[in-house]
Amino acid sequence: MRWPFKPGSLFPANAIAVDLGTANTLIYVKGEGIVLNEPSVVAIDRATGKIKGVGLEAKRMLGRTPEGVIAVRPMKDGVIADFDVTEKMLRYFLTLIIDNHVFKVKPRVIVCVPSGITEVEKRAVRDSALGAGAKEVFMVAEPMAAAIGVGLPVDTPTGNMVIDIGGGTTEIAVIALSGIVSDTSIRTGGDELDISIVQFMRKNYNLLIGEPTAEQIKIQIGSAYPAGEEREMEVKGRDLVSGIPKTVRVHSSEIREAVQEPIQQIVDAVRRALEITPPEL
Known part of the structure; x- marks a missing residue:
């Protein structure tokens, strides 16, 4: 996945960015910064399937929920483990932000996703964002978003390596010319x-x-x-x-x-990523 906008216009106006992580979900609104930082946890009523809590409220229920209510992490090892619950969580967070902000038109939503995300998972993320009120949905690989976030020159022919240690996975990617040249992902975070x-x-x-x-x-x-x-x-x-x-x-x-x-596993993954990187970079 390449950065979906032309260089020099890294983040468009009237847009929301979402970092859908195993441990936490963050939402950024241009001009305001990070407006939501909540655990990726959902509390659900077993009988009805209704949401009883999302984010921090649901995390506090982990291990202590009353009978009939379960608290779950719908993201596992950097991927979507439960499509339905992830969709409900993402829709809840986005609706909360969109309803509490004044947008002249429906906002575009940019979602950071693992570089190895499947087409089924992409569709679940896209449908959730559209259902919450997004005009358009773009997906960006997490290593690319991390590189842009720290100010690396991603649009140049020079290779830049990013090591993104998340809650469930670590992604190592070499980026050049606004694309990912090589990447390695391990389920250690x-x-x-x-x-x-x-x-x-x-x-x-x-x-x-x-x-x-x-x-x-x-x-x-x-x-x-x-x-x-x-x-x-x-x-x-x-x-x-x-x-x-x-x-x-x-x-x-x-x-x-x-x-x-686990640290050695990350070091070994970095070494493997370097081995498959083109020598020209």
Whole structure:
């Protein structure tokens, strides 16, 4: 997928951009910036199929929903795992933004999607956006959007590599002349780092923690490489032996060890991407 607009007019007027991610969905309105940043989670009534909550409200229900209500992540490993729920979520978010903004005409919607998205998934995304009130729908591969976002000269013949680590996947792409020359995608992302930390705490401290706690640890003291000063933090969880709450102190060097395997998978993917890149670039 190439950038659908001519160079020099990177983002058109009267447009909305959507980053449909495994972990979070973001919506950008030109002239206002990011107007929505919500978890990609939907709470649904089992019996009726009606939505009980979307985004942060639904995420708070994960693991604690009342009987008859389920909280699900419709995006998994960077792709659409549940078409119907993804469509409802995207339609809900877009309707919320379009209804609360004054557009002279129906807005055009640009959706960032994984580079390996299928035609069926494209159709589901397009139908959802049109149903929410979009005039036109364009899809852009996530690596291309990331490259434009950081200001890389994507329209030149010079190759630029982008490594986009998302919640469910990591996409590595080499971009030149407004197109993706080569790309590699692996189902390893931030979620895998969190799971590795959960497993490390269980194995080394007999401490049970949830993925939200693991994410906090990753953000606060995690690193892929020694970064000068070593940091530490208190981690609260449940002792797997006694069953009672327990607090331990964890060092950044331990978390570096915990995430070593998924980090190495990303490094190996970058190496493979370089191997298939044309030598002229």
